[in-house]
Amino acid sequence: SFAEISEDVLLNSLLELQELSSIDINNxxxxxxxxxxNTFRGIHRKSSSLKRWLAISSDDLTKNGKYRSMTNLLRKYLGDYLIASYLAVIQESGHDDAYVKEIERVVLVETLDCFWRDHLVNMNRLSSAVNVRSFGHRNPLEEYKIDGCRFFISMLSATRRLTVESLTRYWSSPVEAEEIYVS
Structure with a gap:
């Protein structure tokens, strides 16, 4: 459990990792x-989990630099641990796969619906605000496309975060779980 792990222990672990000359990604x-x-199934097993986490969590926050590889390894470790914990909680719940998939689908659709409505409102506001940029001798259409793309990417990122948070909360609180499933 991560409850007993202090910030100092985590930082010391990262320092030890930085001193290693090679790392076995599979273990x-x-x-x-x-x-x-080790709860991953399938032909690719854990070797593809680093690629998966890099694809899921890639962002511009960590430019190519000294800490990028450390950040990616930390994301992989925490992501693998999160998935393993999630699968263990689902297995302990005793629900069949159909029920679990339906709950995951409902949570994802509700989250996406909420963020999509906000995205549409933001795009309407952006269309009004982008005209002001034409006074700065910028192409309003290009500015609208660039900012719209940024808004969309941030919407997807927020959807991923809230979906994972909602699913982990769902399985940890059975009372709330029944309320979500009934509605």
Whole structure:
């Protein structure tokens, strides 16, 4: 469990990791931290999980630099641990796959619907605001496309975060879970 892990322990683990000369991605674990359970199935197993996490969590926050590889390894470790914990909680719940998939679908659709409505409102506001940029000798259509793309990408990122948060909260609170499923 991560409840007992302090910030100092995590930072020391990252420092130890930085000193290693090579890392086995298939059996990767941060030093002095719990090892994620091996719950991945399929032909690619864990070797593809780093690629998966890089695709899911790629952003411009970590430019190519000194800490990029460390950040990516930390994302992989925490992501693998999150998935393993989520699968364990689902398995403990005793629900069949159809029920679990339906709950996941409902949570995703509700989250996406909420953020999509906000995105449409933001795009309407943007269309009004982008005309002001023409006074700065900028092409309003290009500015609208660029900002619209940024809004869309941030909407997808927020949807991913809230969906994961909602699903983990759903399985941890059975009372709220029944309310979501009934509605």
């Amino acid at each position: 990767f674990c941060l030093p002095n931290l719990p090892k994620p359970p």
